[in-house]
Amino acid sequence: MDKIPMTPKGYDALGDELKNLRTVERPAIIQAIAEAREHGDLSENAEYHSAREKHSFIEGRIKELEGTIGLAQVIDPATLSGAIKFGATVELVDEDTDEEKTYQIVGEAEADIEKGLLNIKSPLARALIGKDEGDSVEVNTPGGSKAYEIVKISYI
Numbered sequence: 660m661d662k663i664p665m666t667p668k669g670y671d672a673l674g675d676e677l678k679n680l681r682t683v684e685r686p687a688i689i690q691a692i693a694e695a696r697e698h699g700d701l702s703e704n705a706e707y708h709s710a711r712e713k714h715s716f717i718e719g720r721i722k723e724l725e726g727t728i729g730l731a732q733v734i735d736p737a738t739l740s741g742a743i744k745f746g747a748t749v750e751l752v753d754e755d756t757d758e759e760k761t762y763q764i765v766g767e768a769e770a771d772i773e774k775g776l777l778n779i780k781s782p783l784a785r786a787l788i789g790k791d792e793g794d795s796v797e798v799n800t801p802g803g804s805k806a807y808e809i810v811k812i813s814y815i
Contacts, residue, residue: 662732664745664779669769670733677724680717688714727768736763736814743787743812745779750811754795759810764788783807 665673688710695707736746743749748763762777764787770778777784786796790809797806 661730663727663730663766663768665731665733665766665769666746666763667733667735669765669776670728670731673724673728673731673768677721677728680721680724684717685714685721688717731768739814742789742791743809744789746814747787748813748815749787749809751807752810754806754808760807 691710692707692714695704695710698704698706701707734746736748739746743764745764745766748761750759750761752759760775762775762783764779764784765776767778767780770776770781772778779785779788782800783796783798786798787809790796792809792812794809795806796809797804
């Protein structure tokens with residue numbers, strides 16, 4: 660299996676989610692299932708079926724997190740420098756609208772575009788890899804072609 664690149668912050672967040680699922684969510688749903696069973700006929704017990712469904716989801720997410728964490732290759736961006744690579748925080752300016760954006764290039768498991776965490780497999784991240792400050796990149800996106808200028812690269 661291939662290793663999954665991840666920042667220390669992303670690794671810790673997945674570990675915290677896994678701990679919460681194991682120690683809080685799982686016991687709570689097991690208790691809810693036990694209480695729903697006490698209500699009698701299980702074939703017509705919506706509470707029971709809902710709790711079982713949630714239990715299945717929690718168990719699936721636990722397995723997914725265990726797999727991801729087991730394959731994680733934690734890369735600390737603070738130890739890196741130079742051209743854009745995994746972990747870089749990049750300040751960009753849209754060459755058409757002069758809108759500034761800041762993204763950190765992270766692994767797939769921790770990506771969240773709303774928080775500025777850009778999936779390393781995304782078209783923009785692939786276009787940025789290997790570039791330096793002052794370079795321009797053109798990216799083909801589902802919404803059309805976009806051009807960005809790289810203003811600043813930092814590793815924090």
